[in-house]
Amino acid sequence: MPADRRAGSTPRHAVGLYRVSTAEQGQSGLGLEAQRAAVRAFAASQGWLLVAEYSDVASGKDDRRPGFQAALLRCRQLGAVLVAARLDRITRRAHTLSQLLEDGVSIRAADMPGADDLMMRVYAAMAQKERELIGERTRAALTAARARGAVLGGDRGYRPAGGPDAIAAAVARREAAERAAHRLVLEVERLRAEGVEGHAALARALNERGIPTPRGSGAWTHTTVMRVMATAST
Numbered sequence: 084m085p086a087d088r089r090a091g092s093t094p095r096h097a098v099g100l101y102r103v104s105t106a107e108q109g110q111s112g113l114g115l116e117a118q119r120a121a122v123r124a125f126a127a128s129q130g131w132l133l134v135a136e137y138s139d140v141a142s143g144k145d146d147r148r149p150g151f152q153a154a155l156l157r158c159r160q161l162g163a164v165l166v167a168a169r170l171d172r173i174t175r176r177a178h179t180l181s182q183l184l185e186d187g188v189s190i191r192a193a194d195m196p197g198a199d200d201l202m203m204r205v206y207a208a209m210a211q212k213e214r215e216l217i218g219e220r221t222r223a224a225l226t227a228a229r230a231r232g233a234v235l236g237g238d239r240g241y242r243p244a245g246g247p248d249a250i251a252a253a254v255a256r257r258e259a260a261e262r263a264a265h266r267l268v269l270e271v272e273r274l275r276a277e278g279v280e281g282h283a284a285l286a287r288a289l290n291e292r293g294i295p296t297p298r299g300s301g302a303w304t305h306t307t308v309m310r311v312m313a314t315a316s317t
Contacts, residue, residue, distance in 0.1 A: 094130050094131055094132040095129075095130070095131045095132070095163070095164060096131065096132050096134045096161045096162065096163035096164070097126045097129075097131040097132065097133050097134065097163055097164045097165075097166050098133075098134065098135045098136070098137070098154050098157050098158050098161075098163045098164070098165055098166065099119065099122040099123070099126070099133055099135070099136040099137070099154075099166055099167070100122075100136075100137055100138070100139075100150065100151065100154045100165055100166070100167045100172065100173055101115045101118040101119055101122070101136070101137070101138040101139075101150075101167070101168070101172060102118075102138065102139045102140075102141065102143060102148070102150070102151075102167075102172045102173075103115055103138075103139075103140055104140070104141070104142055104143070105140070115138055117168070118167070118168035118169075118172060119136065121168040121193040121194070122136075122166050122167065122168055122193055124193070125166060125191075125193035125196065126166055128196070128293075129191075131164065131166075133166075134157075134161065134163060135154070135157045135163075137150035137151070137153050137154040137157075138150050139151055142175075143171050143172070143173075143174055143175035143176075144174075144175050144176060146174060146176065146179050151173070151174070155183070155188065158188055158189075159188070163189075164189040164190070164191055165183075165188060165189065165190050165191070166190075166191050166192070166193065167190075167191075167192055167193070168192070168193050168194065169192055169193070169194050170190075170192045170195070170203065170206055172192075173190060173192075177204075177208045180203060180204065181204055184200050184203065184204060190203055191203075194295070196292060196293050196294070197270055197273065197292045197293075197294060198269075198270075202269060202273065205269060206269070267294070267297060267311050268311060268312060270289065270292075270294050271285055271289075271308065271311065271312065274288050274289070281305075282305035282306075282308040282309050283305040285303075285305075285308045286302075286303040286304050286305050286307065286308050287303075289303040289308070290302050290303050297310075297311060
């Protein structure tokens with residue numbers, strides 16, 4: 084039985100929030116439908132009553148989004164938990180998330196079922212730092228390109244004569260794996276804090292809590308846990 088639902092008790096209220104960035108995604112409904120399905124399944128698994136749903140077609144950096152504001156108002160009126168498919172569907176600003184938590188708004192993401200308010204703050208800070216690092220790397224690359232005399236912009240129909248850069252693709256895959264490992268290691272550390280020790284025991288606990296593996300499919304094993312911890316420590 085979910086922690087927020089006790090026998091004979093009234094189910095906790097939840098408010099769903101969905102967001103896509105472009106008008107095309109909003110018109111197709113595909114991005115919103117996937118988020119809606121994830122939130123409804125997560126709320127049901129927790130024993131929560133989904134009382135309202137709101138959506139926006141806007142950047143996650145825009146905290147004035149009407150759906151976002153309406154969802155917050157509803158949460159405050161009912162003392163409901165704000166639920167999204169992913170944390171960045173709520174906001175891309177760590178400051179905004181931290182302020183909402185400080186104000187007493189409970190926030191959960193369907194792709195992080197075991198995360199509490201403290202872990203939400205950590206995830207938001209990590210995401211913001213990652214975006215800052217990406218921006219710094221992009222600016223450094225542009226500066227280096229200009230120094231080499233490269234002409235930036237121009238014909239958007241241009242296609243390079245050579246194929247994709249295999250080295251850059253490998254670097255991108257490695258960075259994505261490292262980010263996933265750092266996110267997952269927080270789940271492992273939380274279990275350790277609860278007294279779960281050993282790779283096999285941690286794997287069982289992660290499976291029981293429905294935490295996705297780094298590949299997003301399959302079950303956790305002691306080897307998977309060991310690899311995640313090794314990746315995060317490098």
